[in-house]
Amino acid sequence: MVYTAIKVLLTAVLVVAISEVAKRSTVFGGILASLPLTSLLAFIWLYGETGDAGKVASLSYSVFWYVLPSLVLFIVLPLLLARGVNFWLSLLIASAMTAAAYALTASILARFGVTL
Numbered sequence: 001m002v003y004t005a006i007k008v009l010l011t012a013v014l015v016v017a018i019s020e021v022a023k024r025s026t027v028f029g030g031i032l033a034s035l036p037l038t039s040l041l042a043f044i045w046l047y048g049e050t051g052d053a054g055k056v057a058s059l060s061y062s063v064f065w066y067v068l069p070s071l072v073l074f075i076v077l078p079l080l081l082a083r084g085v086n087f088w089l090s091l092l093i094a095s096a097m098t099a100a101a102y103a104l105t106a107s108i109l110a111r112f113g114v115t116l
Contacts, residue, residue, distance in 0.1 A: 007045055039059075069102045076094040080094060
């Protein structure tokens, strides 16, 4: 239980730190947010809990394939906001389009025999 609380606290601190940096500089906030810090933490937590490098490798492989459809969010959201669409509606639309991109990616990967 303590270990889980530490994981949650460290992860939350990371997210808060990025948002605080972004208040001062969106460039530096963007750089920090674009780093695979969440993935690195997940790799560390997974390996620490299981000691299974194969699981970490499998997770890393999955992250690789699913980074591509996640980029839809970062394209659609600023385009909608720049066109004056309300923030919450823009976020909803961009999230829905990202979910569709994930589904499409999973379908394409399955068609080519890529199993994650």
